[in-house]
Amino acid sequence: MTLTRSRTDRMIASVAPVLDFYEHGTWERHHLDPDIADFAFGNPQEMPLPGLVDTLQRHAVPENKDWFAYKTSEEEPRQVVAEVLRGRTGLAYEPEDVALTAGAFGALGVTIRALCDVGDEVIFLSPPWFFYELMIESSGATPVRVRLDGPDFALATDAIAAAITPQTRAIIVNSPHNPSGRIYREPELAALGRVLTEASARHGRPIILISDEAYNRIVFDGIEFRSPALDYDATLTIYTYGKTLLAPGQRIGYAALSPTFPDRRASMSRIMIQQIASGWGFPNALLQHSISDLESLSVDIAALQARRDRMVPALREMGYEVTRPEGTFYVMARSPEPDDVAFAERLAGLGAIVLPGSMAELPGWFRISLTASDAMVERGLEAFRAAMIRR
Numbered sequence: 001m002t003l004t005r006s007r008t009d010r011m012i013a014s015v016a017p018v019l020d021f022y023e024h025g026t027w028e029r030h031h032l033d034p035d036i037a038d039f040a041f042g043n044p045q046e047m048p049l050p051g052l053v054d055t056l057q058r059h060a061v062p063e064n065k066d067w068f069a070y071k072t073s074e075e076e077p078r079q080v081v082a083e084v085l086r087g088r089t090g091l092a093y094e095p096e097d098v099a100l101t102a103g104a105f106g107a108l109g110v111t112i113r114a115l116c117d118v119g120d121e122v123i124f125l126s127p128p129w130f131f132y133e134l135m136i137e138s139s140g141a142t143p144v145r146v147r148l149d150g151p152d153f154a155l156a157t158d159a160i161a162a163a164i165t166p167q168t169r170a171i172i173v174n175s176p177h178n179p180s181g182r183i184y185r186e187p188e189l190a191a192l193g194r195v196l197t198e199a200s201a202r203h204g205r206p207i208i209l210i211s212d213e214a215y216n217r218i219v220f221d222g223i224e225f226r227s228p229a230l231d232y233d234a235t236l237t238i239y240t241y242g243k244t245l246l247a248p249g250q251r252i253g254y255a256a257l258s259p260t261f262p263d264r265r266a267s268m269s270r271i272m273i274q275q276i277a278s279g280w281g282f283p284n285a286l287l288q289h290s291i292s293d294l295e296s297l298s299v300d301i302a303a304l305q306a307r308r309d310r311m312v313p314a315l316r317e318m319g320y321e322v323t324r325p326e327g328t329f330y331v332m333a334r335s336p337e338p339d340d341v342a343f344a345e346r347l348a349g350l351g352a353i354v355l356p357g358s359m360a361e362l363p364g365w366f367r368i369s370l371t372a373s374d375a376m377v378e379r380g381l382e383a384f385r386a387a388m389i390r391r
């Protein structure tokens, strides 16, 4: 596939708002202010988990001459992941079904390239994670957007069914959903499974469900995350340790083909070739050695939930319309003024940075990341109050 200039321009356009915000906009201008409350991205605002530091230090000490040799998807970490997936889903995942990747980002990039042809359509749900459209475009496939309606952002299976064509090769489903915090349950996933099974049969080739589960361990209120692989055979699960460890700069994650995935050995070979072609897109040796210990570590979910429970009622009491996330790091709120970018700039002047909804195809809203520290939450609430008063 050659990258045409118009395709590259579409890639640039798809991420321009968020890159602008990051490189030249409100975040860039305000995030170094020592008093700012930074709710913009799912980035750590406090020191890393002590257990993560210990794990990395321990596994940095070589145990044999191959410790830092070239690594692909190594046997031991693949076994760890397969066992975890078996435990979480009850499905018979095997180590050979797992590709270790540079986070969910890396997994998405290589799997779309490996499993889609130029001109195939890939459906994504809007509001989306910022980079889906970019990654679909860059692979040579064609992005197809299906909108979810707020404030509940339910999985719109009728709209998905209507968007499917004979060219549809894949759909990306993200649960727990960034930015709405929704977690899709059995009835909606079963309905989606029926739609995809029926459409695959009608068009004579399986539609791949790419399940982006970056936040599958960031769940609140004891809700159980359900894997879409339980309701649909051709499911590919994508995961990153970056969210659970709140260390997205340490790049490790995976793509795993469900045991019922069609033609899975050939599909895994294609994924591996794309990993090599993408510039040796495998996680570093140190992270692969660490994976079994990383599995047992997590950001403090109770603290995230407590921040949600502090912020949501406080913002509602101030007059904001706010979602109550079931999982993820994010709370969505309706901007009190129609221009969410202008509102975010005004709010930053008062001491809090949020992500304007326009960055996630949701103009008129803004997103708050609960990865802010407790002190930032308290300072931030003052800024939100002041922004509501001084309109």
Ligand SMILES: Cc1ncc(COP(=O)(O)O)c(C=O)c1O
Residues within 6 Å of the ligand: 042, 102, 103, 104, 105, 106, 129, 174, 178, 212, 214, 240, 241, 242, 243, 248, 253
């Ligand atoms: C929904 C979703 N998918 C994928 C990613 C990418 O995760 P990572 O950078 O850990 O690979 C993110 C990160 O923000 C995300 O929110």
